Amino acid sequence: MKQKKYILQDSELPRQWYNIQADMPNKPMPILDPKTKKELTKEDLYPLFAKECANQEFDREHAWIDIPEEVMEQYAVYRSTPLVRAYGLEKALDTPAHIYFKNESVSPLGSHKLNSALAQAFYCKKEGVTNVTTETGAGQWGCALSYAANVFGLDAAVYMVKVSYAQKPYRKSIMNVFDGTVTPSPSMSTRAGKNILTVNPNYSGTLGTAISEAIELAMTTPNCKYALGSVMNHVCMHQTIIGLEAEKQLEMAGEYPDIVVACFGGGSNFAGLSFPFIRHKILGKKDTRIIAAEPFACPKLTSGTFEYDFADEAGYTPLLPMYTLGHDFQPQNIHAGGLRYHGAGVIVSQLLKDSYIEATDIKQLDAFKAGVLFARSEGFIPAPESCHAIAATIDEALKCKEAGESKTILFNLSGHGLVDMAAYESYFSGDMVNVQ
Ligand SMILES: *Cc1c(COP(=O)(O)O)cnc(C)c1O
Numbered sequence: 246m247k248q249k250k251y252i253l254q255d256s257e258l259p260r261q262w263y264n265i266q267a268d269m270p271n272k273p274m275p276i277l278d279p280k281t282k283k284e285l286t287k288e289d290l291y292p293l294f295a296k297e298c299a300n301q302e303f304d305r306e307h308a309w310i311d312i313p314e315e316v317m318e319q320y321a322v323y324r325s326t327p328l329v330r331a332y333g334l335e336k337a338l339d340t341p342a343h344i345y346f347k348n349e350s351v352s353p354l355g356s357h358k359l360n361s362a363l364a365q366a367f368y369c370k371k372e373g374v375t376n377v378t379t380e381t382g383a384g385q386w387g388c389a390l391s392y393a394a395n396v397f398g399l400d401a402a403v404y405m406v407k408v409s410y411a412q413k414p415y416r417k418s419i420m421n422v423f424d425g426t427v428t429p430s431p432s433m434s435t436r437a438g439k440n441i442l443t444v445n446p447n448y449s450g451t452l453g454t455a456i457s458e459a460i461e462l463a464m465t466t467p468n469c470k471y472a473l474g475s476v477m478n479h480v481c482m483h484q485t486i487i488g489l490e491a492e493k494q495l496e497m498a499g500e501y502p503d504i505v506v507a508c509f510g511g512g513s514n515f516a517g518l519s520f521p522f523i524r525h526k527i528l529g530k531k532d533t534r535i536i537a538a539e540p541f542a543c544p545k546l547t548s549g550t551f552e553y554d555f556a557d558e559a560g561y562t563p564l565l566p567m568y569t570l571g572h573d574f575q576p577q578n579i580h581a582g583g584l585r586y587h588g589a590g591v592i593v594s595q596l597l598k599d600s601y602i603e604a605t606d607i608k609q610l611d612a613f614k615a616g617v618l619f620a621r622s623e624g625f626i627p628a629p630e631s632c633h634a635i636a637a638t639i640d641e642a643l644k645c646k647e648a649g650e651s652k653t654i655l656f657n658l659s660g661h662g663l664v665d666m667a668a669y670e671s672y673f674s675g676d677m678v679n680v681q
Pocket residue numbers: 356357358383385386474475476508509510511512513514515583584628630631659660661
């Protein structure tokens with residue numbers, strides 16, 4: 246297996262995140278209070294989020310934000326993550342395309358989510374918060390926040406989507422290792438959960454429901470803040486460490502990407518990899534195609550509408566201007582739990598509206614077929630979510646082959662699939678279907 250890896254020395258690591266809001270020609274539309282329809286300010290978010298995160302959420306002025314020293318110290322545990330030239334996959338596809346992947350699966354928890362969890366836990370600690378709460382789909386975000394809370398001495402309470410809790414029991418164990426408390430959602434411990442279970446006792450849960458439960462806990466517990474793993478502007482910004490490193494690493498390889506691909510749940514790993522490259526598009530210097538790969542079963546970018554909608558199912562959150570399938574949309578139980586979300590971040594939504602990015606939808610069986618080919622040619626077993634990015638990358642690489650064109654494609658390996666083997670088992674047994 247021939248691979249080439251690019252790694253940054255500690256002294257070369259980016260020390261600032263990129264805040265794309267400062268550079269966007271059309272700023273995202275304001276988020277609104279659902280009752281008054283008035284524009285929300287950062288002060289409105291202070292009761293729920295760490296202050297610094299709320300400030301970053303609304304910052305349209307500063308393009309570069311310093312990464313706190315304490316967070317840099319924690320990043321040093323696993324960063325830089327390798328940028329890898331995927332010679333094996335190129336050969337398997339017999340494509341003239343140059344394929345690179347950014348390997349975020351090497352973080353201690355196996356996904357990109359730690360990049361924001363560490364930042365959010367640190368900001369909570371700094372302002373004297375003692376407890377954090379959140380929701381988790383496939384379990385990756387709950388694991389990341391439990392780890393980060395443990396690092397900074399906070400208590401973490403995690404609501405885990407019930408279907409994932411059953412499908413991925415080891416994710417719960419990982420959260421327990423890092424001292425996180427895990428509750429399957431919907432639960433009877435919140436009003437939001439009770440309301441849903443009363444109507445539908447067998448409800449398998451969604452990220453939207455779990456968000457409602459975590460917000461309710463944060464609002465009713467003293468000194469407790471809520472931390473989101475995706476969608477929000479500040480989360481997307483923390484993730485830009487991925488693309489900023491990749492930009493430097495590609496430079497070492499003497500390349501610049503023609504196509505950038507990432508899978509899309511709420512948009513954080515997509516934003517993280519792509520925003521630094523979209524920066525050059527906005528500044529008029531490059532014409533890179535930026536592709537979001539979403540599941541066919543939850544196609545908000547390719548089939549949703551751009552409108553104001555709630556970020557959660559129960560309607561507790563502010564109204565966000567975004568591409569959405571409707572906050573009551575109930576996606577089928579696909580194995581890529583992290584992509585089962587009805588909406589999208591407001592920055593990414595605006596960028597799609599303004600044609601800076603494009604989207605494609607991937608069927609579940611195609612995603613796993615791509616994931617298995619990738620594992621056999623590159624050695625890493627991808628998370629079901631990441632399989633969507635790989636499938637979209639393969640589509641583009643095969644187009645290059647047809648056209649006899651050598652393009653440089655960069656995709657994000659957002660996580661590994663070693664705790665998702667039940668999904669691969671279902672694929673190999675022939676039980677898996679292309680759910681609508
Ligand atoms: C959570 C997760 C995703 C989806 O979330 P985004 O915010 O869209 O990035 C993708 N891949 C992995 C491995 C995840 O854990």
